[in-house]
Amino acid sequence: MFFQNRINNIMAASFTRATIGYLTRSQTKTTGNLVLPGLSHEVKVYRDQRGVPHIEAADNHDLYKAQGFVTAQDRLWQMDMMRRLAGGELAEVLGNTQLNSDKLFRTLQLRQSAERSYQIYSEQTITYLKSYCSGVNGFIQQAVEKGRLPLEFKLLKYQPAPWKPVDCLMILKLMSYDMSENWRAETYRYQLAKKAGLQLCSQLFPVYPPEGFVTVKSEGKAKVPFRKPAYPYMTPSLDLEALLSATKQIPDETAGSNAWVLSGKRTKSGSPILANDPHINHSNPSLWYQAHLVVSAGDKSKTNVIGASIPGVPGIALGHNDHIAWGVTNTKIDTQDLYIEKKDPNNKYKYEQEGLWFDAEVYHETIKVKGQPDTELEVLVTRHGPVLSGVLGMDKELEDDKEALALSWTAHQPTTELEALLSMNKATDWKEFRDALKSYQTPVLTFVFASQDDIAAKVAGLVPIRGNHDGLLPVPGWKKEYELSGYIPFDELPELVNPDEGIIVSANNKIMDDRYPYFLSHAWAPSYRADRIYEVLTGISKASVEDMLKLQVDYANPQAELLLPFLLPILRGKHALGLMELSGLDILEKWDRVDEAKQSGPFVFYIWMNALGRIVFEPMMGKVLYARMFDKVNVLDRMIIDANEGLENDWIKRAGGLQEAAVKSYQVAIMECAQLQGRDPMKWEWGNYHRIGPAHPLGAGLKALGFLMNTQERPVGGSNISVGAMVPNRDGSVYWSASWRTVVDLSDIRQCSYDILAPGQSGHFGSRHYQDQAHDHAQGTLFKQTIAREEYQQGRLLRLLPGGVKKCEEVRDSVPLC
Structure with missing residues (x-):
């Protein structure tokens, strides 16, 4: 999701017999025994027919250590690319084509934000982070020593650095960046106002259909007067064309996610059913990595959680345990603001506020560029945040400018998303799950929940309170009236619990009606998906899992x-x-x-x-x-x-x-x-143009590798409008879709849970699990999860043994052979 379109020009590497041999040697070891130093007890890893690891450990320390090891086995190069993208270090291994990307992300300061966040995490969570990183590093060490690093490292001629806790948190910050488009929208509107005038610009301000679906209706509350878009009088003077050019094209607001939950009174089983299909950049490998985490005490499971994890981050982000199920959608809340800073004409490091001049913080960044001298970058940070203007090739043009553009963003605050995620994994009811969300800050998401007793939806995250503007355009940074006055209290964020109708729908639509006392956003996704989901659900008297599976790939337009x-x-x-x-x-x-592929x-x-x-x-x-x-x-x-x-x-x-x-x-x-x-x-035919088959980052940049690395393209239905979202790029190839889908029936959570991950589990393109789910995903198929112990223990078994057994990394039998 993060780097697929950033790799455009990489030196070709020829495939020799030695390279093919290396590819075979570097494949994931899924059977036998491996020593993982630092474990307290033996950990068993069973991989099922889709390559999903079911990890059995005796305690949380061993569990997260093993999760780090296993995830690195399948996704190490992807993890390293995500880390490098977030930290602005792609050019070091990919060359100067990534220099602008590195400049942007160094300026955004995701690493510094992650470092500040690390300081406020609980001691327990830091312990789990260190365990996870220790597992990742255990694999890196073994792979380096035995010459088994993923082939991408060999092709690009580098080795990964050790994995650190801040790297985990930096990836979470990167997720927040990817789901927060407000600053790019403000940049677009500012440049439009400069080019076409404010009057024409204002005619393109976001709107929402008056009859469009709204998730939470504030019945019984006095109606708040309709809030028209508010923006300051401004005469745009900065030229942001270069900054705008660095942002991604086709920012399609139809791209998003679907989640819904039905109460037992509306289902055939008599228990709630939850469905979730988060839409993301359809990449290869997928952003998600499926895993099943089990902490056992004898024959009983203390922890038993399964679903989609984020490569490089411990725990399960989306899924279910024995008691609850949950999913998420992007709430589309505006959490970013651009401030026009007035510069001291005699000192570019000073900025005005109410007639007084304040120093900006100055960071000196050195960006390594493959095959070229290092590039030096000076990053200025005002009280609002990092200065974006002047970063991407505009320095000469802006040398004499009297203004600059700074980004204020909630993700720059110290935040504890991982604290919330790990607590959610262990929650047993709505109260515990809701309490876990209190530790969650960014990005703002709508969490959809189901248990035997409750269905619910809750918005969680830091939502700014603005007094004199609505975040549609940059505002004067030197005037106090445009400062934020705080964040909406957690208990006052939109929430819906056990509605009488027995239906909850969230599809990036308007989350709250106009009776809500706080401003959230003007820019919602079109209501088409939410309208259609609600229409179908209300038309079913007793819904089944099969009905939910069908709705996830509904292609009505x-x-x-x-x-x-x-x-x-x-x-x-x-x-x-x-x-x-x-x-x-x-x-x-x-x-x-209907957007069928054959039509x-x-x-x-x-x-x-x-x-x-x-x-x-x-x-x-x-x-x-x-x-x-x-x-x-x-x-x-x-x-x-x-x-x-x-x-x-x-x-x-x-x-x-x-x-x-x-x-x-x-x-x-x-x-x-x-x-x-x-x-x-x-x-x-739609399907001759509209095709799905995500490319590997290297395969996308090198035609010589594409036939090996890229997923096979195939016709697919759906569109940017349908519930079964398949958002095409300019050439018709699908770039945004639900690579992971799940449906969970709470009547029997171990036997009635389904999912799919496309194109596959593995990041090794020689693996049988590299794209083994791509065809079924395009067909709308989901697989039954193997959660019951007697089922997943039929899979391939890898034993991870404590380092104290003997000082050897690999053993063939239960007794180490050195």
Whole structure:
């Protein structure tokens, strides 16, 4: 998720017989015995048919040590890349193509934030962190000594540094960065205001459909007056084109996650059912790593938790234990603010506040670059946070600027997410789980929960309280009225417990209605997924696990259902359409509004909507700005609906009005369809364009390695609109999807729990578990989890033995052989 698109130009390495032999030798050892120094007791690791490790330990110390070892066996290079991305150290091994990335992340100071967080963790959690790191380092040491590091290290000619507790926490900060897009949205709007003026910019501020689904309704509370977007009067002077260019393209607000839970009164089993499919960058390896953690006391399990972990971090992030199940979605809360800092004209290290000048902190960073001299970077940090402007190739242009742009972000605070995660793993009911969330701060997530007794949803994390702005645009940093006044208290964050309806849905939609007294955000994901999930769930009287599995890959397209009834008549009334354009119109009219891979309707509609956006926005924005437009779907859909009712805004008018824009964009779209799939519309198929098969980072950069490393591409249904989210890149390849899906029926949590992880468990592309789940994932299949001891103990067994047995790393039998 973090580095897939960052590796573009890496020196090719030829595959020799020796390299193939090394690939075979470096595969994960999953049977026999290994000595892991520092263990107190023997640990058993059973791997099932999908390569999921079921780790049995006698205590938590051994459990997390073994988890670190086993995760490193399968994902060490991925872990190292994530660590290097977060710490700004990619260029050291990948070259100068990653220099801007390193500059950005050194400036964001994720490492320093992780170091501050480490200082406030409990002694117990620090002990577990050290145990996990010790396990990772145990594998690194053995792999280095025996020449069994993953092949990527050999190709790039380097060895990993020892794993440290701060590295674990830095990866959690990286997760927060990936789920927090507010600063990029503010940068986009600031540059838009500079280019098009504040009036045109304000017409593209985020909107939410008035009839869109809302998760928590504040019944009985007095309605708070509607809060219009608030922003200060400003004349943009900074040029943020270079900073904007460094951010990722196509920030699709439709990308997100789904989670829902039904109470027992709505299910066939009579117990709650929870479903979760968190949508992330669909990478290879996946962001998630499945694991089953067991601490046994005799025949009883003191800890028994299974689900998706984060490579490089102890514990289970999403999943269930014997008593509860939980999932998450990104709440889309605005937790970042950009402040325009006024610089002292005589001293670039001083910034103003209310007429007084204050010193910025100065950090000197040295970035190592493979094959080139080191690069020196000066990072300035004001009271709001690090200064972003001037970092990415704009230093000369900004040398004489009187202003700078600083980032205020909750993740810069010392935070204790791991404390919460490990407590969640052990919770047995809603009260204990809710108490665990009190230690959680960033990113802000909606946690969906189920037990035999309760279903619930709770927003957790630091949510800023703003007094005079809504975080849509940068604000003056020298004025006190734009400072934050604190954070929303935990007990006042949105929460829903045991609703009478027996349904809870969270899909990045608006979480709270307008009666809620605090401001949360203006920028929510389109309500299409949440609307559809709620529609389907309310239509089922007694839901089964099979119903939930089907809903997770529901490919209905509510956007097409909404817009086509008044867009198609515009085309039908146009007499100058050519034969191919008329054929495309016939396709859209006959289409059932389901994004199936074999159909042509989704293909024509998707290409058309993209062309319509370009026709309306790109002439004024330009390509760079338009490629990074936020809130596009909600804004454009509302503009189309309003224009159909005679309320055309300035953007639609500049495009010639709705009719001209619709027809022109449709004609452009048909030509694009023909260029992509030929001039016979009857042969067009969504799946020929819309394909899934995530590339390995090295395989994406090197065609010579792609055939070995990249996941096989295959046609797939779904889209950026459907519940079964399959968000395509500009070339049609799916880059955002739910690589991990799960459904848990609490009636029998050990026998009625299902999941899948695509493309597979292993990060070794020679492993049978590298992409063994990719086909089933594309087909919408889930597998029954093997949780019961008598089931998972049928798998391959690796014994990890205490170092005191003898000073040898590998033994073939129960008795060490040296």
